[in-house]
Amino acid sequence: MAGPEISCSIHFAGDRDATLAVAVRSDLLLRGVSAEIVHRPGNGRATVDDPDRPRLCVSAAPDSALLEFVAGLSEGGRRMLVVVGESGCAEGLTWRLLASGAEDVVAWASADNPGASVLARLQRWREVDGLVRSNVVRRQLVGATTGWLRALRRVVEVAHFTGAALLVTGETGTGKELIARLFHHLDNRPDKSDLIVVDCGAIVPTLAGSEFFGHERGAFTGAMTARDGAFAAANKGTLFLDEVGELPLPLQAELLRVVQESTFKRVGGDTWRKVSFRLVCATNRDLRAEVSAGRFRLDLYHRLAATMVHLPPLRERRADILMLFRHFLAEATGVEGLRLDPAVARMLDQREYPGNVRDLRQLALRIAARHVGPGPVTPGDIPDEERPLEVSAAQEQQVQVLLDDAVEAALSAGCGYRHIRDSAAETAIRLALRRCGDDLQEAARRLGVTDRMLQKWRAQGRALLQ
Ligand SMILES: Nc1ncnc2c1ncn2[C@@H]1O[C@H](COP(=O)(O)OP(=O)(O)OP(=O)(O)O)[C@@H](O)[C@H]1O
Numbered sequence: 243m244a245g246p247e248i249s250c251s252i253h254f255a256g257d258r259d260a261t262l263a264v265a266v267r268s269d270l271l272l273r274g275v276s277a278e279i280v281h282r283p284g285n286g287r288a289t290v291d292d293p294d295r296p297r298l299c300v301s302a303a304p305d306s307a308l309l310e311f312v313a314g315l316s317e318g319g320r321r322m323l324v325v326v327g328e329s330g331c332a333e334g335l336t337w338r339l340l341a342s343g344a345e346d347v348v349a350w351a352s353a354d355n356p357g358a359s360v361l362a363r364l365q366r367w368r369e370v371d372g373l374v375r376s377n378v379v380r381r382q383l384v385g386a387t388t389g390w391l392r393a394l395r396r397v398v399e400v401a402h403f404t405g406a407a408l409l410v411t412g413e414t415g416t417g418k419e420l421i422a423r424l425f426h427h428l429d430n431r432p433d434k435s436d437l438i439v440v441d442c443g444a445i446v447p448t449l450a451g452s453e454f455f456g457h458e459r460g461a462f463t464g465a466m467t468a469r470d471g472a473f474a475a476a477n478k479g480t481l482f483l484d485e486v487g488e489l490p491l492p493l494q495a496e497l498l499r500v501v502q503e504s505t506f507k508r509v510g511g512d513t514w515r516k517v518s519f520r521l522v523c524a525t526n527r528d529l530r531a532e533v534s535a536g537r538f539r540l541d542l543y544h545r546l547a548a549t550m551v552h553l554p555p556l557r558e559r560r561a562d563i564l565m566l567f568r569h570f571l572a573e574a575t576g577v578e579g580l581r582l583d584p585a586v587a588r589m590l591d592q593r594e595y596p597g598n599v600r601d602l603r604q605l606a607l608r609i610a611a612r613h614v615g616p617g618p619v620t621p622g623d624i625p626d627e628e629r630p631l632e633v634s635a636a637q638e639q640q641v642q643v644l645l646d647d648a649v650e651a652a653l654s655a656g657c658g659y660r661h662i663r664d665s666a667a668e669t670a671i672r673l674a675l676r677r678c679g680d681d682l683q684e685a686a687r688r689l690g691v692t693d694r695m696l697q698k699w700r701a702q703g704r705a706l707l708q
Contacts, residue, residue: 248364248367249276251292252622256302263300266325266433269357273352277365280370296321298360299344304331309342316343322359327352343388349468353355359427366403373398373428383420384569385574387559393551397421400549407521409486409546411529412553414692415600420482421553425522426480435479438519440472443485450493454500458510465510473506477521486546487527487538496541521546556598563591566599568608571619581618589621589630594690671699 250270254263263279270277275297297315299431301308302328316322323346324339326329330349331339339347346363374394375381383394400408401424403659406423409420419439425436445453450641452462453556456471472481483489489497500506505514532538556563564582567590572578581588586609595601605628613623652662674685675696686693 248274248361248368250298250311250364251278251279251280252298252300253280253311253315255308262327266298266300266357266360272679273357273361275361294371296323296364297324298325299309300325301325304335304339305336306335309338311340312339312344317388318511319386319388321345321371323348323363325356325360328352353622353641366399370395370399370402371547373402378427383417383424384566385559385562387554387561389554390559390562391537393421393553396549396551397425397427400551401425402430404549405431405520406548407523407546408506408548409529409550410522410553411525411550412526412695413555413598414526415598416553416555418526418553419481419482421551422482422484422522422524424557426520429480429520431478431520433478434546435477436475437480437482438472438476439484441484443488445489445493447490450490451496454493454496455506456508458508458519460510462510468508471508473500473517473519474515477517478519480520480522483521483523483546484623486523487525487529489534489538490538491537494539494542501542501545506526539681551652556595556602560591561601563595566602567606568641571610574607574610575613576635577616580616581660582615583618585621586619586624589624592630596686596690596692638673671696 252263252267254260260279267277267279295629299308299312299315299322301324304324308324312322312324320343326353327347328349330351330640331347336347345367348356348359374391375506379394379398385391385394397408397410400406408422410421412418422439423437426434440453449488451457452469452471454463454471454473456469456474457465459465459468483497500517504518505516507514529538529543529547533540533543559671564708568580568582571580590602590605593605597604608625608628609619612625613619652665657665670689671685675682676690677685677688682696683693686696689696
């Protein structure tokens, strides 16, 4: 006989007796959930816990000692729900439990039918995780770190189980466009039409109206024929506004109107056309800050950010670097599972990637172009300019002595911490640019910052560093 489809493990923390854990287990068993109490090591029983099974952390009287336990249980992106006694959990503690990795905190109060709530969550997680593990997602989007998985699950859930708009934020090269494409792919609207991409950063202001609304024949000089714009093309499909933070204010007002009213007119036309599309937007700007600065409409922001997901930069998911590299290498060479010499793996692991996953992909393509034969990727496959320059201990000591002298002189001259810090940063940028013959990209790579930051520094100088 096939076993129950939904399962979870129950961990109880801090409680002397397991009454609540046993009650939760009995209730879930009656609902067809295979729930097993997993004992912690040290109490004489074996701990067996399937890594794909969600965890329930049960605590009759939660206190701050629970935070560390919860963080441990959610490690590696494990799904984890905290179940507390009938009297609930202090509000402050609830927020801290969520920050420690819990997906939610549920009070086991019989009047609220908590078993049904827990079951509903377990069912939803199983469906979402099934999609996250499916080939269609795994082949395109690589990563297994907690921050990445959390973002991915959120996208999958919003895309597949709701009809809401999505705003994707994150630094350049973190995968926003890939995520927007996945969002459209997982949308299960019947008769779904196409994904239409508009790069708001590349729109020519004079043609912007036509780009979005389309135009009638003769609407302006050069409009020889009538043409559909992005709104019409996205009808019954998805409109992806990339770099939405770059959208000029007048266009923001027009977009808001179309989103609210679901109608528009072509430029030069007077027929109202009905339209219905799902919106996904991406930006590497902080849109809230743009709203505060008066550069982005608050009402439009609320519409676009119905649901939001932030993609972590690669430096916050360094454990994904080698997995991503292997994926790009296989893509470029057509060979799966090429081994990496340990020196190569170390170099990849220690390198900075200011342009995030895009940088890593470019590097993988350059390495793939040099690699020949079926053997491992070796240090000789690494392009010259990527080879790590070892700083010897003696050199490091010499640098420290020089730095001590310079800071000593600055302190004697009455300079404060901020002044010294900003001057050092400015000097590093100036000298790196000089060394690299004013090649902004190369200087950025050596300094471990983005090209964009150096461009801004050029434009704004010291103000940027403050
Ligand atoms: N998790 C991932 N798995 C596989 N490839 C990825 C992943 N994230 C990003 N990439 C790859 O990295 C490159 C940059 O991704 P993408 O264009 O989606 O980033 P972006 O955040 O939209 O960048 P920008 O803000 O500069 O437009 C692409 O080649 C994409 O395929």
